[in-house]
Amino acid sequence: MEHPLIHVEHVSKKFKKEAALKDITFSVQAGEIFGFLGPSGSGKTTTIKILTGQLAQSSGQAFVLGNPVEQIDESIYEQIGIVTDNSGLYERLSVYHNLTAFAKLLNVDKKRIDLLLTRVGLIDDKNKLAKDLSKGMKQRLILSRAMLHQPKVLFLDEPTSGLDPVTTEAIHELLLELKENGAAIFLTTHNMEEATKLCDSVALLNDGLIVEHDSPKALTLKYNQDKRYQVLLEDDQELTLPHTAASIEQINRWLVNDELVTIHSCEPNLEKVFLEATGRELV
Numbered sequence: 001m002e003h004p005l006i007h008v009e010h011v012s013k014k015f016k017k018e019a020a021l022k023d024i025t026f027s028v029q030a031g032e033i034f035g036f037l038g039p040s041g042s043g044k045t046t047t048i049k050i051l052t053g054q055l056a057q058s059s060g061q062a063f064v065l066g067n068p069v070e071q072i073d074e075s076i077y078e079q080i081g082i083v084t085d086n087s088g089l090y091e092r093l094s095v096y097h098n099l100t101a102f103a104k105l106l107n108v109d110k111k112r113i114d115l116l117l118t119r120v121g122l123i124d125d126k127n128k129l130a131k132d133l134s135k136g137m138k139q140r141l142i143l144s145r146a147m148l149h150q151p152k153v154l155f156l157d158e159p160t161s162g163l164d165p166v167t168t169e170a171i172h173e174l175l176l177e178l179k180e181n182g183a184a185i186f187l188t189t190h191n192m193e194e195a196t197k198l199c200d201s202v203a204l205l206n207d208g209l210i211v212e213h214d215s216p217k218a219l220t221l222k223y224n225q226d227k228r229y230q231v232l233l234e235d236d237q238e239l240t241l242p243h244t245a246a247s248i249e250q251i252n253r254w255l256v257n258d259e260l261v262t263i264h265s266c267e268p269n270l271e272k273v274f275l276e277a278t279g280r281e282l283v
């Protein structure tokens with residue numbers, strides 16, 4: 001296996017006496033979207049801060065692009081992108097000039113600016129000042145800025161929270177493109193649908209501990225103990241059947257008689273997996 005672009009080994013973080021992260025370990029490879037899922041206060045932002053050199057861990061080791069996080073300096077920002085609450089914008093500059101400032105710093109062709117602004121739906125607002133943007137527009141500008149230089153590693157703290165479905169979809173497409181180009185994407189989200197759709201693997205974080213770590217599909221199958229099937233019949237009846245020999249026979253009869261319109265297995269979603277694994281709700 002190639003060297004991971006993000007590697008975290010037994011990292012813990014204490015704030016005074018309170019443990020915010022307890023011995024967490026994971027890796028993110030090139031071309032992987034990794035979802036970090038957990039309720040408020042579980043340690044997601046703390047992890048991003050450690051990985052981006054804004055906060056020191058109390059113990060353990062972490063590496064980004066092969067560099068120990070303790071050694072992160074400005075030069076790494078040419079290769080990584082960060083989207084967090086505190087990703088500041090130049091409030092008095094326009095949308096466009098916020099991006100040209102970064103394009104210059106990061107040696108990016110200015111043509112990419114218009115392309116990105118179009119993709120995130122900000123092209124008609126390119127001359128607006130950052131201070132006059134709505135929250136969602138600011139978020140889109142911060143995202144464009146983080147993706148401007150097609151970073152090898154991208155950290156996103158709740159990237160689509162508060163965005164409308166159309167913009168969210170556009171952002172998802174951009175993230176999938178970056179992934180296709182080999183970026184490692186670390187994403188925190190409360191949104192389980194987003195995680196299921198985008199992430200190759202997810203870690204469920206509860207009180208600073210990773211309680212599960214696998215692909216969304218593997219996790220939903222693992223927690224699918226009470227197997228059931230949902231069927232829709234020709235006469236509009238909708239039924240949920242347990243996984244028993246009698247049900248299978250019944251389903252077979254419907255099939256033979258051409259009475260079955262749809263059939264689905266009922267795996268739990270990630271929200272239910274989280275509840276099962278931790279005994280608490282995700283949000």
Ligand SMILES: Nc1ncnc2c1ncn2[C@@H]1O[C@H](COP(=O)(O)OP(=O)(O)OP(=O)(O)O)[C@@H](O)[C@H]1O
Pocket residue numbers: 015020038039040041042043044045046047
């Ligand atoms: N600078 C700090 N000083 C003291 N405690 C802190 C500090 N930063 C975070 N914490 C604590 O660490 C824990 C984890 O916080 P963190 O911000 O990482 O959570 P989170 O999962 O990102 O939550 P949210 O989804 O609400 O952003 C919380 O108990 C928080 O109070």
